Amino acid sequence: MSPRRFASLLVALALALASAAPLWAQSQAINGSIEGLVRDGTGAPVPGATVTVTNTDTGEQRSLTTDSDGRYRAVLLSLGAYRVKAELKGFKTIERTGFTLRAGQTAVIDLTMEVGGVEEVVTVSGEAPVADPGKIDLGRTIGEAEVRNLPLIARNPFNFAFLQPNVTGYENEEFGVPRINANGTQMHTNYQIDGNTNTEKDRAGLRLLPASEIMVREVKLITSGFAPEFGQTTGMVYNAVTPSGTNDLRGSASYRFRRKQMSARPFFLSPTAPKPDTHADDYTATLGGPIVKDKAFFYGGYEHVAKDLSADRVIAVKPADASRLGLSSTAIPSSGVIPASQTVDFFLGKTDYQIAPEHKFSARYFFFKNESPFNINVLGPGGSPNTVDQGTDFHDRMDSVAGQLISSFGPNRLNELRLQFARRHQSRTASDGAGTGPAIAVSGIAVFGGPVAQVSDAGFDFSQKIWQVLDNFTVLHGRHSFKTGFDVQYVDDFRRNNLFQLYTFPTVDAYLAAKNGTNPRSYTNFQQLIGNPEVAYHSTFLSLFVQDDLRVSPRFKVLFGVRYDLFKIPDARPFAANPLSSSFKVDKNNFAPRAGFSWTLDSSARTVLRASSGIMYEPPLINFYEDAIQRNGDPRTLTATQNPTSAGAPAFPATLNDLPPGFARPLQSIVAMDADFSTQYTVLSNVQLERALTSDFSVSVGYVNSLGRNMPVLIDTNLIPTGQTLADGRPIFSTAVSSATRVNPAFNHTDTFRSVGKGTYNALTLTINKRMSHGVQAQASYTLAKGTDDAPLTGTYVVGSQDDRLSDPTNIDRDKGVTPFNQTHTFVLSGLIQPKVSRGGLGAALLNNNQLGFIAQANSGLPFNIRANRDLNLDGVTNDRPIGIDRNTGRLGRVLNVDARYVRFIPFGRVRGELFVEAKNIF
Structure with missing residues (x-):
């Protein structure tokens, strides 16, 4: 089926569902909810009250009626400033203003109505509780003020990911991809823009479209406690929400x-x-x-x-x-x-x-x-x-x-339909x-x-195109908010590699001899790629979910459900001599149950306990399959490596028009997918306790655990040990190829992706949150963590990875160690300071209209592999670790970095000028 026909079918399906009480739903990735209880002065519920929710920025309104428990709930609301008004005959009208709804937020706004005439209006102003009783996930929203005013010399909002606990790595100095690692995983981030996918599918750690401050209103970060509508990652969901008029x-x-x-x-x-x-x-x-x-x-x-x-x-x-x-x-x-x-x-x-x-x-x-x-x-x-x-x-x-x-x-049934076409070339x-x-x-x-x-x-040329259709349907019924939905992504890939030509000389004198014609074959070797360097393929990602957001009591909320992911990967390119190339397994057993709760422990809503647990599936990297297609034993391209004495070896600087006469195709090393390859997943759990110390200041402590399973590992399954070992027990192999040294002597190496890796991540977190008041806004977090796994993947598949291949293809336990981005201590502090002096005079002139934004980061160093830079056990890996050295035992030095942005505001009536200076790595 062509992409155009596929997209047309999905659009027609989604439109039909939207108009006929659909069975599925996505969620509020770019919207928010407002819910609460309406009570009278005695604390009794007020049923039948008319509640009007108004976005004061756009005039958008939603009218609801409280149920028998006095409960109301408005979902799929636009972001911005809101007013909530409750009216009922025999009571004074009550209005709540002064709060702002952010992406993915459920603002809990309870109202108390006084006996009196409906024409009498009582207005209360203030934000929702700082210890959010409607929140279950572990994440934060970086609001518009922070996006605009925190220091960001790179102009790359993806760098804001490091403001979230349980995240390590390093920033990107321009508009490229930062090395984001959440929950101990290697670069597993689900990038989104307005809730639509923005994740490149070929390698781990790549976003599809870059971001800039002008296209980001706020950023929603989630690293744990995912509702079933969120998936396709074992690490972080990074959702950039675009501005609106x-x-x-x-x-x-x-x-x-x-x-x-x-x-x-x-x-x-x-x-x-x-x-x-x-x-x-x-x-x-x-x-x-x-x-x-x-x-x-x-x-x-x-x-x-x-x-x-x-x-x-x-x-x-x-x-x-x-x-x-x-x-x-x-x-x-x-x-x-x-x-x-x-x-x-x-x-x-x-x-x-x-x-x-x-x-x-x-x-x-x-x-x-x-x-x-x-x-x-x-x-x-x-x-x-x-x-x-x-x-x-x-x-x-x-x-x-x-x-x-x-x-x-x-009033109780809502549908959301999202469509997207995105491409990168x-x-x-x-x-x-x-x-x-x-x-x-x-x-x-x-x-x-x-x-x-x-x-x-x-x-070199690469393109990826993604057609996406999402739909959700929400039913509000009493204490329940039922949601169910689907997400379909059709991905089309094309790649053309350069047909490289490379002469390598051992010395300057050897090159000069070839250059002046004295010895045109004084090179060490000449390499040229010959053949068809193009490959094209497609894949389809399908996700379904159903969930219930249940308000068990005014102080206890439960969210539970199940998600299903199906990843239809590219078709194989069979080659008779390679049985593993006949087909690729499509894992159809990716069910992910999840549950979490939020429990307000006191009547003043100052202490909230949250906990959740569930399974998260990670989409397989398409580059696994591309390599298996390209290197299946019947190559579309061949590298002609010529020594000076080889038949048909060119005289410098000539190149080859085709494979040289008598060229013998070298024994192939292949890449294969294990016949039982399964989808990687984690069991992700967390518990958090948050306490509001004041109306705008809270402290939370928490624990996060991630158990990784089915992690992909690249293992050479064709090697037979010689019986000899290194001093640390690693088996020694042979470079000769025969039935005694290879399982299948028709090939040299058979690098097979197997889903046998395991990983564990444990972290303790401490977060202090100061909401903007008295001219100060700040958030600080400290993470004490350790992540280990036995599944190293190189930078070929994980962008920025400094990991190496397995040191022992017969025993992956030998490579169990800390993960490449394991950081024991991680501290980050960010904030805005806006001094304000109400009285006039010199103090007001000097202090008012100033702003300081800052980000301070301090962490222990990242690990690295100590390498011998040679193949010690002859398994084909040329950067083995020295004898007795475990994986990732090297440690970089500690890092302290402070960035700042100072602004001087200059008001001109309705226009405001800004003079500002930003500095990175001040100390």
């Missing part, structure tokens, strides 16, 4: 800049090289407001960023070697750095339309373009220093269009001034020549 016309424009005088000198830069330029220029503009008051609204945002990224791209080629090699001033510029830069454009357009009282529609379009010339690393093939000759321009374009329709069928071309011809590596000295040394160099 309101009845007030509001806009902004800004300019930010950075110059090299504002940055420290790179640590490894040669003392004689000038300090590299680190300039950055950033322009933003936003505008939102009403099209028709109380009915239709618009929002638009644009951002343009230009950055110099050369500061950490120091060229490590020695001047004397560069001179002997005859490298040009283009290949080795006088600046001493690779002239890497980046130009980025964001655009977001959004509209919200109240079609009728029972139907609301929202639509958005998002566009991103990244042009990054000379986007290469400092080191090239074999760890030799790169030169500018190897420069490739990275082109990255992403866009998405999405819509949401909320419909009500009476990235490619690499040779940079201006890059080298030509084949790539050349002089071992340990320099890499130069044409930028075609690796499969990801010039000529």
